[in-house]
Amino acid sequence: MSKVRIYTLAKDLGVDNQKLLEILDSLGVVYKSVSSTLDEDTVETIKEILAAEAAGGTPAQPGTATQGAPATDTTDAATETDAAPAAAPTPAAPQPTPKDDVTPTPAAPTPTPAQAATASHAAAVAVAEAPAREIPHRSPVVTIMGHVDHGKTSLLDYIRKTKVAAKEAGGITQHVGAFEAQTSKGRIVFIDTPGHEAFTTIRARGANVADIAIIVVAADDSIMPQTREAIAHAQAAKVPLIVAINKVDLPQADVDRVKTDLTMVNLVPEEFGGDTVVVPVSAKTGEGVEDLLEYISLTAELEDLRADPNGEFSGVIIESKVDRQAGVLATVMVQEGTINVGDFLVVGETYGKIKAMTDSLGGRIKSAGPSTPVQVLGFSEAPVSGDKVASASNEHAAREKVAVRVDTRRTVEEARAQRKLSLEEMMGSLVEVREVNLILRADTQGSVEAIQGILAKKESDDVKLNVMLAGIGAPTEGDVLLASTAEATILCFSVTASGAVKKVADQKGVDLKSFRIIYELIDEVDRLIKGNVEPVFEEKYLGRAEVRMLIKHPKSGTIAGSYVTDGSFKRNAKAKVTRGKQVVYEGTIVGLKRFKDDVREVQTGYECGINLDWNDVMEGDIIEASEMVEVQQ
Numbered sequence: 012m013s014k015v016r017i018y019t020l021a022k023d024l025g026v027d028n029q030k031l032l033e034i035l036d037s038l039g040v041v042y043k044s045v046s047s048t049l050d051e052d053t054v055e056t057i058k059e060i061l062a063a064e065a066a067g068g069t070p071a072q073p074g075t076a077t078q079g080a081p082a083t084d085t086t087d088a089a090t091e092t093d094a095a096p097a098a099a100p101t102p103a104a105p106q107p108t109p110k111d112d113v114t115p116t117p118a119a120p121t122p123t124p125a126q127a128a129t130a131s132h133a134a135a136v137a138v139a140e141a142p143a144r145e146i147p148h149r150s151p152v153v154t155i156m157g158h159v160d161h162g163k164t165s166l167l168d169y170i171r172k173t174k175v176a177a178k179e180a181g182g183i184t185q186h187v188g189a190f191e192a193q194t195s196k197g198r199i200v201f202i203d204t205p206g207h208e209a210f211t212t213i214r215a216r217g218a219n220v221a222d223i224a225i226i227v228v229a230a231d232d233s234i235m236p237q238t239r240e241a242i243a244h245a246q247a248a249k250v251p252l253i254v255a256i257n258k259v260d261l262p263q264a265d266v267d268r269v270k271t272d273l274t275m276v277n278l279v280p281e282e283f284g285g286d287t288v289v290v291p292v293s294a295k296t297g298e299g300v301e302d303l304l305e306y307i308s309l310t311a312e313l314e315d316l317r318a319d320p321n322g323e324f325s326g327v328i329i330e331s332k333v334d335r336q337a338g339v340l341a342t343v344m345v346q347e348g349t350i351n352v353g354d355f356l357v358v359g360e361t362y363g364k365i366k367a368m369t370d371s372l373g374g375r376i377k378s379a380g381p382s383t384p385v386q387v388l389g390f391s392e393a394p395v396s397g398d399k400v401a402s403a404s405n406e407h408a409a410r411e412k413v414a415v416r417v418d419t420r421r422t423v424e425e426a427r428a429q430r431k432l433s434l435e436e437m438m439g440s441l442v443e444v445r446e447v448n449l450i451l452r453a454d455t456q457g458s459v460e461a462i463q464g465i466l467a468k469k470e471s472d473d474v475k476l477n478v479m480l481a482g483i484g485a486p487t488e489g490d491v492l493l494a495s496t497a498e499a500t501i502l503c504f505s506v507t508a509s510g511a512v513k514k515v516a517d518q519k520g521v522d523l524k525s526f527r528i529i530y531e532l533i534d535e536v537d538r539l540i541k542g543n544v545e546p547v548f549e550e551k552y553l554g555r556a557e558v559r560m561l562i563k564h565p566k567s568g569t570i571a572g573s574y575v576t577d578g579s580f581k582r583n584a585k586a587k588v589t590r591g592k593q594v595v596y597e598g599t600i601v602g603l604k605r606f607k608d609d610v611r612e613v614q615t616g617y618e619c620g621i622n623l624d625w626n627d628v629m630e631g632d633i634i635e636a637s638e639m640v641e642v643q644q
């Protein structure tokens with residue numbers, strides 16, 4: 012028998028993937044994902060374990076837990092836990108530990124490895140699953156991203172066309188920014204707002220709405236700049252990603268090339284030994300789409316997504332619009348709890364009462380639970396996508412919540428205005444490895460690679476330089492949004508940001524710096540490594556000189572012929588001129604000469620010509636030189 016994938020085996024044996032993973036864990040089998048393969052022996056052991064479980068038995072009695080057949084006893088214990096999560100085990104059936112199970116008394120028949128493993132597995136399941144069982148699973152929320160024209164819209168359309176149940180009579184199908192697909196593996200919610208809203212605007216506002224990201228890569232075009240961006244966004248959000256290689260129906264499609272190119276961006280396909288799930292699809296013919304949906308469900312299963320429909324409500328605005336007739340229509344993704352018509356919702360610093368709700372098919376609904384996108388009518392102002400939504404029990408409570416938020420915002424604004432960085436903020440945690448997030452933009456691939464090469468050498472045990480995205484060309488608004496959510500600095504080499512991008516960076520407080528000299532960029536990285544704070548400079552006294560004669564120079568104007576009485580003078584140092592007790596000039600020493608030669612520095616006891624780029628210097632003036640030095644923090 013050849014190797015078999017975990018999810019295929021689960022399907023064949025009629026158990027869910029989670030169950031198989033638990034068995035594998037109990038057997039100590041290492042796997043990467045549900046599409047990892049298993050060898051023949053492991054498959055046989057699993058079959059034995061499941062068969063032993065299916066055989067069933069009576070719950071353990073006092074003193075018998077280690078005497079009878081441990082496999083069957085503990086299997087029942089696990090089954091009981093499955094069926095009645097809240098119920099405590101009966102006193103007669105103390106929770107056996109894996110150790111107990113595999114160590115029978117001499118009187119007991121020696122269990123087979125399968126039985127022993129079953130017992131240990133069952134106990135592990137019983138212990139591990141008990142608390143989690145109380146919160147039910149929820150459907151995954153998926154977003155599709157990728158380079159322009161690689162087929163995001165087509166793929167969504169195909170899924171919508173084939174997987175969305177026929178709309179209810181009288182319902183008006185309308186664009187609400189999300190839809191629910193019914194698949195053989197259950198319900199999957201797709202966010203279909205354009206422009207990667209889920210990962211840019213929404214995440215930039217601090218909300219995480221997507222659980223899984225599908226990165227679409229056209230098989231005839233491979234990895235492109237926006238593919239890299241999409242990958243970086245998904246990675247920054249720490250959500251699992253699945254690569255859909257689209258357009259495989261095209262004659263020029265080259266799936267292998269895309270797979271190889273994926274390894275260059277550190278996404279190693281499973282068939283190459285990595286853990287990136289790659290699914291070839293065609294949004295045109297539908298080929299592979301079923302597999303993609305299956306992988307989404309498998310990934311969701313692994314993520315163990317849960318939400319409590321009876322818990323406190325929380326949601327996120329996916330999109331909103333103002334309809335001339337209906338008024339403000341906002342699509343809310345319910346994340347926790349349930350919302351009902353008549354509830355009060357608080358968004359930002361406004362609130363509204365839900366007058367009506369429609370699902371993504373346009374059908375009127377009265378309530379909506381977790382992972383459900385609903386269009387809500389009842390806000391007076393259009394909320395912004397990414398805004399978090401809370402509920403309030405009545406209008407008074409809603410007003411109070413808004414008042415608290417206004418207060419909090421003001422306090423934060425005031426605090427920000429007079430913010431002083433704490434030592435920890437400046438230095439990072441003293442014990443943990445500090446991550447410096449960077450986005451690199453350069454004129455050529457060669458520059459990008461050169462910079463990355465230098466950066467790689469700068470990493471240390473204490474500091475990890477995390478280049479979230481490295482691309483060719485000017486930084487984009489997407490980069491700024493990514494930087495703002497990931498607190499990254501954007502470093503540009505030989506490319507500059509457009510005015511619009513700079514403006515967004517300003518608004519979001521993102522550091523965006525351009526360099527023409529590679530070593531200046533590296534200096535900046537050194538500065539970030541040192542403490543991620545603006546450097547602090549302090550003025551350091553250099554020396555003092557007396558002006559003894561004035562020299563008129565045709566080009567430089569008046570030069571102060573001076574005698575250095577203390578310290579030293581340096582070109583480009585700061586200069587302060589005092590006449591009697593009065594400071595008459597402050598500026599820079601633009602030139603320093605000894606006789607006819609330009610010099611960098613002149614020491615005490617020497618004469619020199621000081622050019623201050625100021626013609627009103629007079630004999631008898633005292634020039635004091637100083638320089639700004641960076642304070643080591």
Ligand SMILES: Nc1nc2c(ncn2[C@@H]2O[C@H](COP(=O)(O)OP(=O)(O)OP(=O)(O)O)[C@@H](O)[C@H]2O)c(=O)[nH]1
Binds near residue numbers: 163164166261292295
């Ligand atoms: N042959 C073939 N063409 C496809 C497939 N998927 C998309 N296309 C075509 O590729 C083009 C771009 O597809 P879209 O779905 O608009 O791509 P997109 O990624 O949504 O593009 P933007 O929204 O502009 O970023 C269209 O002409 C589609 O008909 C496919 O699987 N096979």
